Structures are given as structure tokens and as C-alpha cells.
Amino acid sequence: MVVAxxxxxxxxxxxxxxxxxxxxxxxxxxxxxxxSINGQRVRxxxxxxxxxxxxxxxxxxxxxxxxxxxxxxxxxxxxxAPVTCASEGRDKYGRVLGRCEAGGADLGAAMIEAGFAVSxxxxxxxxxxxxxxxxxxxxxxxxxxxxxxxxxxxxEPAFDLRGWLLSWLGN
Numbered sequence: 001m002v003v004a005x006x007x008x009x010x011x012x013x014x015x016x017x018x019x020x021x022x023x024x025x026x027x028x029x030x031x032x033x034x035x036s037i038n039g040q041r042v043r044x045x046x047x048x049x050x051x052x053x054x055x056x057x058x059x060x061x062x063x064x065x066x067x068x069x070x071x072x073x074x075x076x077x078x079x080x081a082p083v084t085c086a087s088e089g090r091d092k093y094g095r096v097l098g099r100c101e102a103g104g105a106d107l108g109a110a111m112i113e114a115g116f117a118v119s120x121x122x123x124x125x126x127x128x129x130x131x132x133x134x135x136x137x138x139x140x141x142x143x144x145x146x147x148x149x150x151x152x153x154x155x156e157p158a159f160d161l162r163g164w165l166l167s168w169l170g171n
Contacts, residue, residue, distance in 0.1 A: 023096065027083040032070030032116055034095070035083065041095040042085050046122030047108045048145045056142035059134075066137050070116040077110050078102045118144055
């Protein structure tokens with residue numbers, strides 16, 4: 001009985017998993033580090049961009065909507081180009097973790113270089129250069145997106161059964 005249930009689950013996951021290890025197509029930008037391609041949510045690996053409602057402070061001490069600007073910068077980077085993402089697994093919310101490119105540009109690297117995201121070690125040199133040049137969020141002060149989410153009690157994405165099944169089965 002257990003074997004039949006597991007086999008049925010594996011078949012279901014195989015039918016549901018349309019990513020095939022990678023995704024390609026037109027992207028819808030949710031925020032500065034999350035996109036959707038063909039109905040699949042993709043979290044760009046290696047970066048953490050300000051949340052949509054997050055504000056930062058510029059060098060004059062004025063608040064600015066850095067989360068919205070991070071999203072708009074990613075929209076501009078992609079333009080009308082198709083996006084390709086190589087999957088590196090899934091996060092605990094079922095989102096594909098992907099290294100994504102548009103028009104030959106690594107989107108994670110470009111967001112870091114423009115100063116619209118912080119690095120999770122993958123792009124530390126680029127982040128250092130953005131800091132030195134005081135680009136984007138580095139032009140003033142800000143809370144890291146991770147701390148902002150924690151302090152604001154920001155909701156994480158809803159639990160995704162399909163994604164959980166895929167991660168449980170090693171996809």
C-alpha cells in the first residue's frame with residue numbers, strides 16, 4: 001500500500017514538474033528577486049532584494065521606495081527578452097531556485113551591480129564595488145531585506161504542496 005502511494009506520488013510529481021531542470025520564456029516580475037515563468041515562481045539564487053513595501057533612506061535622509069525601485073530595475077533589465085533559468089532546486093516554499101539570464105546578462109549579478117540587492121556570498125565582489133560606488137541601496141542606509149522581513153513580520157509565500165512534493169522527491 002505504501003509503495004503504491006509513493007509510486008502514485010512520484011507519477012503525480014513527474015506530471016506536475018514542467019520545469020525539466022530549467023525554465024525559459026517571458027517573465028513576470030513579482031519583486032526584485034522573484035519572477036514567474038510559465039506559471040512557475042522562480043527565486044533568483046544568490047541575491048536578496050528589498051521587499052516591495054520596503055523603504056530605504058538616501059544620503060540626505062529622505063525615505064525612498066527601494067523595494068519598488070528594485071522591482072522596476074529588474075523589469076528594465078529583462079525588458080521584452082525571454083528569460084532562461086537553470087534550476088538549482090527548490091526553496092521551502094516550493095519556488096524554483098534559479099540562476100537566470102535575459103539578453104545574455106546574469107540577472108542576479110546585474111541586480112547586485114546596480115545596488116538593488118544584497119549578495120548571499122555568490123556576488124560579494126560585485127556587492128563590494130556597488131557599496132564603494134554608493135549605487136542603489138548603498139547610497140544611503142537600509143535594513144537588509146532579511147531583517148526587514150523579520151522585523152515587519154512580513155508574510156512568506158503560501159505553502160506549495162507541489163513544490164514540497166518535488167523537493168521531497170529530490171527535484
